[in-house]
Amino acid sequence: MYLSKKIKIGFSFLIVMFAINSYSQSNNFKVTLDAGHGGHDFGANYSGRVEKNIALAIVLKVGKILESYPKIDVIYTRKTDVFIGLIERANIANRADSHIFVSIHLNANRNTAADGTETYVMGMNKIASNLEAAKAENAVITMEKDYKQKYEGFDPNSPETMIGMTLMQEEYLDNSISLAGKVEDAFALLGKKIRHGGVKQAPFMVLHKAYMPRVLIETGFVSNPTEGELLNSEEGQYDIAKAIADAIISYKNEYFGDGGAEIFGEKPSQILKENPVQTNEMIDADKVKIKKDTLGSIYKIQLSASKKKLALEPKNFNGLKNVSIVYEDNIYKYLYGETSDYEMAKNQLKEARTKGYNSAFLIAFKNGKKISIQEAIK
DSSP: OHHHHHHHHHHHHHHHHHHHHHHHHHTSEEEEEEEOOBTTBOOSEETTEEHHHHHHHHHHHHHHHHHTSTTEEEEESOSSSOOOOHHHHHHHHHHTTOSEEEEEEEEOOSSTTOOOOEEEEEOOOOOHHHHHHHHHHHGGGGGSTTHHHHTTTOOTTOGGGGGGSOOOOHHHHHHHHHHHHHHHHHHHTTTTSSOOOOEEEEOOHHHHTOOSSEEEEEEEETTSHHHHHHHTSHHHHHHHHHHHHHHHHHHHHHHHOOTTSOOTTSOHHHHHTSSOOOTTBBOSSSOOBOOOOTTSOEEEEEEEEESSOOOOOGGGGTTOOSEEEEEETTEEEEEEEEESOHHHHHHHHHHHHHTTOTTOEEEEEETTEEEOHHHHHO
16 A cells, blocks of 8 residues: 555656646747758759758757757757758648747859848748749759649749648738848848848748748858858858847747746737737836937837836846836837947947847837838938
8 A cells, every 4th residue: 555655646746747847848939940951952052052051050050049048949840961841841840839930041043143131921922033032942842752742733833823722821920020020130230241131022832831920031142152151151150040049039039028027828929919009109107209210210229028017227237227118019128228320229239238138139210110120221
């Protein structure tokens, strides 16, 4: 009887530990990273600069950075040189119930002077260059043995045929655009190293099948000798990986809260629909409006986002002064500094990061309304 009781207690302990472990895992922010191509699918290949290898190297670096943060789970579609079908890549993210899906590629063009990044969201935009980009990536399905059955009704040479298929793009479009914008904003901070090209829409099969906010990043042109060599270098890959990781962290902080008060278990689209608050309303003791600058843009640094409201005192922000707060989408967002000078804003961002805000990022306003960094620079 005594032995039986010990077994029961032990069994109960295991059940409790399993439940605790399962709960803690389910509370984590899940990111699926997809390295484009692989195996017998080389992708773009110029002068020994092979897309499948560079994409994988960047993904592994992004993953390593993200894994250094608490409460983030990283799922990889591949960590080695293997071929994975497009639907399976998306399904890996779907099975993991990931919060976001990030597919990483490299661009190519017969014009070897073409350069810069492009970050795509799922969409039926019919701009010729966007369709060509989608056509190049979607052509991978012809390397799958049973692609005609698996992708019945879809012609990879005519991305427009995806219109006739069931699309689940609208539910996550706003969040996908937000994530893509953060990626391009992070690339903008790299300066002359990599020219940021902006956010675009195109019908990518791998994005179409992933049921969550998702983006496809063309990290640069492997066909461009200068940019290609940069992307093929350890330094260049790390710079790109750090920018992507910073964008993911800032997205996670904005929609799911920072490490102090995370809002896990909800999809971003669900959070955004609840009790929307005007983005130009500041809560700083007496609800001060964001200053309207009719002559140009105003840059601020977003330090963190949380459900917890903190007193705007330097001691609460690692010594940083001039911190303001905005309440948006049921989250308090803490902002540092204010300047109309882009170079000064970048210096303020560096200062914030030296104070421990590694995932801080730039935001911009025009006439009291939030705009993208690209628009502000223009």
